[in-house]
Amino acid sequence: MTDTVMNAGMNAGTVAFQADGSTGARKGVQVNRLDGGLIKGSKALNFTFDGKRYKGFEGDTLASALLANGVRLMGRSFKYHRPRGPLTSGSEEPNALVELRSGGRQEPNTRATVAELYDGLEANSQNRWPSLQHDFMAINDRFSNFLTAGFYYKTFMWPAAFWEKLYEPIIRKAAGLGSISFEDDPDAYDKGFLHCDLLVIGAGPTGLMAALTAGRAGAQVIIADEDFLLGGRLNAETFGIGDLTGAAWVEQAQAELASMPNVRVMPRTSIIGAYDHGIYGAVERTADHVLAPEAGKPRQILWRIYSKRAMLAAGATERPIAFENNDRPGVMLAGAVRAYANRWAVTPDQTVAVFTNNDDGHRTAADLIAKGVKVTAVIDTRAEAPKVEGAELFAGAQVIDTKGRLGLEVARLRLANGATRDVPCGALAVSGGWNPNVHLTCHQRGRPAWREDIAAFVPAGDLPQNMSVAGAANGDFSTAAALRAGAEGAVAALSELGIEAKADALPEAEDAPINVTPFWYVKEGKGRAWLDQQNDVTVKDVKLAHQENFRSVEHLKRYTTLGMATDQGKTSNMGGLAIMAELAGKQIPEVGTTMFRPPYTPVSFGVMAGRSVGEEFRPTRKTPSHKWAEEQGAEFVEVGQWLRAQWFPKKGETHWRQSVDREVLQTRNSVGICDVTTLGKIDVQGKDAAAFLNKMYANAFAKLPVGKVRYGLMLREDGIAYDDGTAARFAEDHFVVTTTTANAVLVYRNMEFARQCLFPDMDVQLISTTEAWAQFAVAGPNARKLLQKVVDPEFDISNEAFPFMACGEVTVAGGCRARLFRISFSGELAYEIAVPTRYGDAMIRKLMEAGEEFDAVPYGTEALGVMRIEKGHAAGNELNGTTSALNLGMGRMVSKKKDCIGNTLSEREGMNQENALKLVGFKPVNAAEPVQAGAHLMNADGEVSAATDQGYITSAAYSPVLGCSIGIGFLKSGDSRKGEVIRAVNPLEGKEVQVEVVSAHFVDPEGERLRG
Amino acid sequence: MGKFDNHGLKAVSPLGGFEPQVDAFTGLLIREVTDRALASLGARQGSEDAVKSAAASYLGGALPEPASWNANGEFAAWWMGPDLWMISAPHDSHELLAGELKEAVGEAGSVVEQTDGWCRFDMEGSRCFDVLERLCNANIRAGKPGDATRTSMEHLGVFLLCHEAGQKYSIVGPRSSAGSLHHALVAAAQSAI
Amino acid sequence: MIINHPILGPRDSQEFTYLGDATLIDRPDWEADDAAGQFHDYLYLRDNPAGEHRELWFHEQGDRSWLVVTRNTVTHEILNVELARDVARARGRSK
Incomplete structure (x- = not known):
């Protein structure tokens, strides 16, 4: 029909139109463009839809421009692939969903009714194959009885495996929305x-x-x-x-x-x-x-x-009236037809009929007639309908069906007197009232x-x-x-808000009353009358749901999917509720409404991500030696937000193990250097600082001398160990506490909780100093010799003057302030030296330069891990939220003479069983076999089951010192089972390794090296 | 980076350079600031008044009220939390600020060196509002000179100090994340300007 | 949500970390005869009211104050906000 009437309205140029001076350009091939409107007709914009070129104007939407060009068919429906055109002129649009742009910028499911037209816009229809006009999947429409309400629940019950492999992929392909390009969004x-x-x-x-x-x-x-x-x-x-x-x-x-x-x-x-x-x-x-x-x-x-x-x-938002075949392109809301005419100077067709149950619908007829569009009928469900100038009125009539291939051609009416009448129209403007x-x-x-x-x-x-x-x-x-x-x-x-504002005299404006007689759907007809056009839900579906006893409004929604599409049923929910009320013999308010949820309209994922994408997804923390480590070609690993050097590959090393083994051996044989800045550092001061730490740590701190460091274990209030570290006493009222890298924030938060909520009158002040100091571990037999070259000579760091667990302030490199701690995670003679962070980059270079004569090696987190397993030090794998001090072999450390977080509940019977898990080491009987972290421990003989479980391995590594794989972990009564051979099983991979129970301290069990 | 490098170690800026970084946009300058020493000052319990008066005589002015900062000659101070302040002074003349401050307040206060715990970027120019509203939830358009707000920018906790509303601010954030904070500032400026 | 911080005024709840029931302030005496029982109840027994609830929030992205927020868990209305340290003192946690 669109190409039969080209010239209606051509002679009715308005002032606004002539001012544009573009009569010819404006019309052109835009067969349904009218005069006037708020578009800027001076500049034609080029765009394509399904590859075909069109022209529109600034101020157009994609939908208004397509309608102007005589295109009513814009999409295929979700389930049945019915041809569809726009129902609305706004964001409530259920039908006219298109793909905009291409490549990385491709955006599916955009409503053509709100897509602002620009020069070069590229749009494609979706959910059709091979084309919008000839869509093979329209076969679904023939199977509509099979795809009714609840079909998901009824149809794909058996066999279960078919769902994932067969049904879902087919349904996803057939029923669906637009596609994405799988390219990165460049914007x-x-x-x-x-x-x-x-x-x-x-x-x-x-x-x-x-x-x-x-x-x-x-x-x-x-x-x-x-x-x-x-x-x-x-x-x-x-x-x-x-x-x-x-x-x-x-x-x-x-x-x-x-x-x-x-x-x-x-x-x-x-x-x-x-x-x-x-x-x-x-x-x-x-x-x-x-x-x-x-x-x-x-x-x-x-x-x-x-x-x-x-x-x-x-x-x-205007609501439609449901009737048979009310989804043909051309059937639109009356307010939308009026908006297209008045704002965009477009009519969906040159002959239009109006179907309404209220006075507002009549405005559409009047406005179209004024624009020179032929209004073939005004059908009003009310017997007492207002008169209409310039169009035939059918009062007390209904639209009972429509006809037309790929678009509306005829509306069939049931007149008040019972007769039928076919009215030719390329568009039907429907108004059921406003929500x-x-x-x-x-x-x-x-x-x-x-x-x-x-x-x-x-x-x-x-x-x-x-x-x-x-x-x-x-x-x-x-x-x-x-x-x-x-x-x-x-x-x-x-x-x-205490702001005085006044309502100025208001200008005059129309004040028409609302005259509406509810009318939700046309009862006549055996075919489908559409309610939710985006999810293809019909009046019949609602009836079926009711028949199958889905009578709560929320059940109706989920069973039929009414209102569950991306439009959240803006144009359809009301109709569904009204029909449900009628079926249940209730009033509409008794039925109630479903819940609207954010977002009001669909939102792209990109804008939710914002600027934080790729590497900037979250902040990165860099260690002071980061730049230097990069220069060495280090591999990095993320630990929390920190980037830490994992290992430092050397030329010729083709496997990470080669690098890690070398770093371990060189450290244990001479000296290694590692950036340990990432450990949390909390400065604790105040008259009650020592008393406060006594509360925080399971072990006692009150008697720690100034100038000394002590290992500390922190418990949760339930008696489970959760973090460990060291506390260095710099003065009677001044400690610096370290936490594990991962728990730095948590420990600080818990300390503030204790300070403010539990012990509010203790004199203690806390502040984090993690970032302020660049801290390096220097470990190995030559550690002292190396440091003596860096620490200024006036500071005596000999074993006598600066023994194991000493701490103090020194200067390095000719006067730079530094803090020195004699602590060891590797089990070697070791120190940690800290300088203000700005000197960290220079310090690592200085240490490496000083270490050249000892063949000093930088080591990363892998070698650090291997050495701590060799030494049997607990880390995150052992402090795993289920283990107590007793399990860790530190039961005697928990002071019974004082109160601390966790000590009371750590004494519970269940946590102190005779056969409690104890931290021990494991060596494979056959040195060639690997020990696996996560493996469970079973006795040498007997069945492998949860009931016979003896414990599990928490950490494992290849020890270059021992020349075999080793592990540490928790074994029932482990401390008294040394020498026993048991099995480490991994049923997931069908593996079983015989391991010998040994001390967790594989290296230097007497601790002679670190005290040397 | 200043005369304090009077030993064998050369300082680098939080962004890793030997000179502070500057990024210029139309109507906005983002400048890395590296020449300030910092020390936190916490009042010991029961010594709140003593610490305030000792600090006032050292700084030459009163410690700032909650959520604000002030400057007195070469010193500046901002409120970090209840009974806790950050003091700032030129690094060249006060590299040992923490020690000096501790001497001034004695037993009344707890002092901790904070100089290298932080990085600082100053933002200056007419487009400050437009850029800051892309970065943090502080109500900057209602702000006034002397405001010190602890807020977060791209998940990083920062102090936002207002020198001149809409025209000049300092953003003080965690040093190890200087690169991420700098990226956030520059990306916001590119986006908004 | 907006939490009206007693010192700083209205702040977005995004700046805070939530802990839970404010009864966590009432940590039992470790030397009490039934200390184990008291600690058990302290740690594990919680009311879960639909309505007014006193709860602990930490201003982690702010001034590091722990707050006791009285919040209606149904409506999210916030009825009162106090510094937890003041609450702790008022509940007898001074030395």
Whole structure:
């Protein structure tokens, strides 16, 4: 039908149209372009849809431009692949979902009705093959009886394995939405934070009036609208405000708002969620309307808005009436048809019929007639319908079916007198009344209330904190009521903040009453009448759900999937509820509503990620020797947020084990150096510092002399060990405590908890100094010789002057402040030396240079791990949240003479069994066999079962010193079983290794080296 | 990097260079600041007044109130938490700031060297608001000179000090993450400007 | 959520770390005769009210204060915010 009537309206050029001076260009092949509108007809924009070239104008959406070009068919439906066109002109669109752009920028499931047209826009239809016109999967439509409500639950029950392998892939391919390119999105996204006194959601007459009122009072105002054009329905209607057209009034309001520094106007910004205490999520589309964002500029921004007050002025959404074959391209909402005509100067076809149950639908007929479009019928379900000028009225009539291939051609009516009548029309404008956009009021469990006079749900009293609702969103549909509600709402909201605002005299505006007689669906007909067009849910499906006893509204939703598509049923939920109420013999408010949840409209993953992608996904912490380690070609490993050198490969080494074995041997034979800055460091001072540490550690600290370091074990209150480290006493009232790298934040938090909540009057001050000092372990028989070359000669670090577990302040390299600790994780003669971090890079170079004569080796976390296993030191694998001091072989360390976190409950019977797990070492009987961490321990003979389990191996490594694989772990009564041969089993991989139980201290069990 | 390198070790900036880094945008300058020494000062229990008066005479002005900072001559100080402040002074003349401060407050206070625990970037220019609102949730447009806010930027805890509202700020963050913080600042500036 | 910090005013709950029931302040006396029983109850027994709940929050990305927040767990309304140290003192935790 679209190509039969080319010239209707050609002669009715308006002033606005002629001013563009582009009559010919504007029409061109845009067969359904009308005159007027808010598009800029001076500049044609080129775009493609399914590879075919079209032209549109600035101000168009993809949908309006396609309609202008006579294209009604824009997509295939989700399940049945029915041909579909746009139902709406806004973000509530269920049907016209397309893929925008290509390559990394490809974006599926975008509503053509809100995609702003730009020159070079590339769009493709989706969910069809091979083409939109000839879609093989439309065969699904023939199997519709099989795909009804609940088909997932009924159909794919057996056999279970078929679901994953067969059914799901087929369903995913056949029923679905758009596709993604699997290429990286090249664009940047951003996020940010905004604060305001009043957030106005929606920039229609209500929102603009509210923003003007609040802005004039000097309040901090944000007004956001999802549309690229402010004004809401004012852009879609013909009536004006005062002496101005709607658009002119909007322009004036916008100019005034722009002049106020306290007002931030945010078009193209969707408020997607209402969160606790006045926090709102917003997505601003800063570059979706251009070919590509400028370099470094974001495509979209996710804003977190902190509002003191918020006003929801989000307007209303029209609802359709369901009837047989009401999903043919060309069947649209009446308000949308009117918006296309008035705002975009487009008619979906040159002959249009209107089907309504309320007065508002008549406006569509009147506006189209004024634009020169032929209105072939106005069908009003009400017997007492208002008169219509210029079109035939069928009062008390209904549309019972439609006909047409790939688009509407004929609507069949049942007239009031029972006769049928076929009305030719390429578009049918349907109005079932309007639903206030209550969605954001429900994001915190608010439930709307039914208002009989407008036959719709409106927000009830349980709004999110500090939110008010005004205008059509509150059920006040006339323009005059909207302006009034906006102004008064702003005054009221601001007065709660102590800001005095006044509602200025309001301009005159239309104030038509709502005359609507509820009418949800046409009962006649055996075919399918569509409710939720995005999820292909029909009236029949709702009836079936009811018949199968899914009678709660939430069950109905899940069983039929009504309202569960990306549009959240904005145009369909109401119809489903009404039908359900009718079937159950209830009133609509008794049935209730389902819950709307964020986001209000779909949000891209990119904007959720924001700038934090790739390497910048989270912050990285670098050690002071990072740059030097990079120069050495180190391999790095992430430990928490830290990047630590894992090993330092040398030329010719082809396997990491070669590097690690070399680092271990060279350290144990001469000297090795490792950056240990990552260990948490907490400075503890105060008169009660020692008493406080006594509370924190299981072992005693009060008597630790100044200048000494002590190992400390921390327990949770339940008696389980959770962290260990050292505490160095620099003065009577000054300690520096270390934590494991992973637990630095937790230990600090727990210490603050103890300080503030448990022992509030202890004199103790805490602060982290982890980053302030670059700390290096220097370990091995030559460690002292090396350090004596670096530490300034006035400091005696001989064994006598600076014995094992000594600490003190020294200077290095001719006067640089440093802290020296004689502690050892490797079991060798070892020190840790710390300098202010800025000198860390120079210090590692200095240490390596001084160590050259000893063949000093840098070692990474792998060698560190091997050496601590060889020495039998517990680490994270052993402090695994299930082990106590007793298990770790430190039971005697837990002081019984004092209170500390965890000591009372560590004495529980269950944690002190005779056969408790004890930390021991394991060596394979056959040295060639590996010991595996995670393997469970079983007696030499007998069955392998959970009941006979003797313990497990926590850490294992190849020991280059022993020349075989070794492990440490927990064995029942392990300390008394040394010499016993047991089995380490790994049933997952079917492995079993005979191991001998040995001391966990493989290297230097007497500790002579570290004291030497 | 200053006359304090009077020993065999050469200092590097938090970003790893020998000179502080500067990034310029239209209406915004981001400058790495490396010439300040830092020390935290905590009041001992029961000595809150004593520490305040001792610090005031050392600094030449009162310690700042909660959520604020102030400058007195070559010193500056900001509030970190209840009974806890950070003191800052030129590194060249006060490399041993912690020791000097401890001497001044004696038993009344706990002092900890913090100089190299932090990195600092100063942001200057007319586009500060536009960039900072992409970085942190502080209500900067309602802020005033002297505000010291502990907030987070890209998951990093930072102090945001306002010198001149909308025109000049200091951002003090953890030194080991200087690269990530710098990236966050520069990326936000590129995005917003 | 917004937590109205007694010193700093309204702050986003994102800056805080949640711990749990504020009764964790009432750590038993280790020398009591039934210390084991008291510690058991202290650590493991919690009320889980639908309604007002006093709970501990740590201002980790802020001034490092532990706070006792009285929050309605159903509506998320925050009725009172106190410094935990003050609460601890008021509950007799001074030496």
